[in-house]
Amino acid sequence: MEQDIAKRILRWYRKEGRDLPWRRISDPYAIWVSEIMLQQTQVATVIPYYERFMAAFPTVTDLAHAPLGTVLKVWEGLGYYARARNLHRAAKMILERHQGTIPGEIMALTSLPGIGRSTAGAIVSIAYGKKAPILDGNVRRVLCRLFAIRKNPSLTPVQKKLWGLSEGLVPGKDPRSFNQALMDLGASICTPNDPDCPACCLKPFCLAYQKGIQKSLPIKSPGKKIPHYHVAVGVIWKGKKVLITQRPLEGLLGGLWEFPGGKLKEGETPAIAVAREIREELKITVSVGDLADIVRHAYSHFRITLHAFHCRYRDGAPRTLNPYRWVSPGELERFAFPAANRKIIAALK
DNA sequence: AATGCGGGGTT
DNA sequence: AACCCAGCATT
CATH class of the missing domain: 3.90.79.10 (Nucleoside Triphosphate Pyrophosphohydrolase)
Structure with missing residues (x-):
């Protein structure tokens, strides 16, 4: 079952996966930078920032030695500026603790500022080819639909459930492509408002699709008034x-x-x-x-x-x-x- | 468990 | 105007 799902996604990804700048290289530093920029930020927004950032700071050493003001200037307009400050601070830590090598273990990564469980999973799998789950907005939506989860996914027990599902799906073989494929599926097929279920490779397995409730999942939190x-x-x-x-x-x-x-x-x-x-x-x-x-x-x-x-x-x-x-x-x-x-x-x- | 944290694209 | 986005840190 899980293997079938993984196989289908991987086959779809080979044909329909996106060609993105950070997928053309294997430098863990570049993967790390891209993953931080992509937190809560759409791919199309990130691309020009990623190109400029990598041109300005080609290596972790360049980043660590740059003044914070220079880093913030390159980040200007991207938002969530703590990401830039944390990236800069983590670069210094990577020079000191890890001799300039981006760590390849979840624990070492999550101990760095700005890297949580999902970003660590992405770096470990994408940069190092290791088996590790991720759980971003795309994957959360895909999983909520695939398994017809009708509870608010922001609740802690539901999050725990989703992490378990993501971990159960990621294959030992080519976890790198699998995780990226899951995100691509969420971004291009299993979209928030109007998913293209007829075109989806997971259609035969999708419980939400079978029940016809895909458009009402995932359940969203009640919006709050903003001053x-x-x-x-x-x-x-x-x-x-x-x-x-x-x-x-x-x-x-x-x-x-x-x-x-x-x-x-x-x-x-x-x-x-x-x-x-x-x-x-x-x-x-x-x-x-x-x-x-x-x-x-x-x-x-x-x-x-x-x-x-x-x-x-x-x-x-x-x-x-x-x-x-x-x-x-x-x-x-x-x-x-x-x-x-x-x-x-x-x-x- | 809830909240703070940007900016832009989409609908 | 509301929702969403390759989430994390703090309380």
Whole structure:
């Protein structure tokens, strides 16, 4: 049974599998980089970032020796910036602990920052050809349908069940192709909304298809309301230079640079808020001028409307918790900014 | 067990 | 507007 499933998927994969940049090489470092980028991020989005990253940091040694700011700049726009910070930190650890070789064991891999059970399974199987299961969004969906699992797959006992199923399916022979095939099947046939069951090689085994419930699986968690904030920021000019500040290394958008500002308080106008935030955060005074841009931006767990004002520096030396810089507009390209701030920068030109 | 963490594509 | 994506870390 399991062997039949594996055989069918592998046969399908040989004909219909995707040709992706990281499948053309066997360098474990490249596989690792691709797997980190692919966490919660679609293949099409990752491809150009992967190419640029590998050109900038061809080896784990290059990555470990690069300044974090350079790594974040290459990562800029990809999101989930802790991935970049963890990748950089793990590269240093791999030089020290593993003499520059990406580990080939699950335990050694999961002890590195940014590598969990699924990414470790992917690296071990894809880079080293060892038998290990994976469980990403694609595989979870395929398994929920194949075995008609009608419980929310985010529940711990259901996750445990899914890991067991994934482990039971992965064959000793060519686990590398099998895991990639399972993901490809989820991405191209067993899609979230409208799976192409007639074209699926697992149709004869799929319990959800037999019951006609494939479109209602997997069960999804109830969506939660996301708040909407108004934020005011200042593009503070002193001559031909503007002030930027760096966010703390941990937390949201950690390590990225931005125009200073903050959330509006109840009953406050954006112009009042930006003056207050700059006074509080930087201990300087500015005069607030024209509106530079209004940006709407969606994060995963909240939305913001960003009001950006041209400001003129008046008085005081900045005293901030975090680093700040006065830079020319041209120099803004050298720093990593959140996407919402990039929209403001685009509007300045 | 629940939550924080980006950005873009799709529907 | 809601959902999804080659998930992980933290609490």
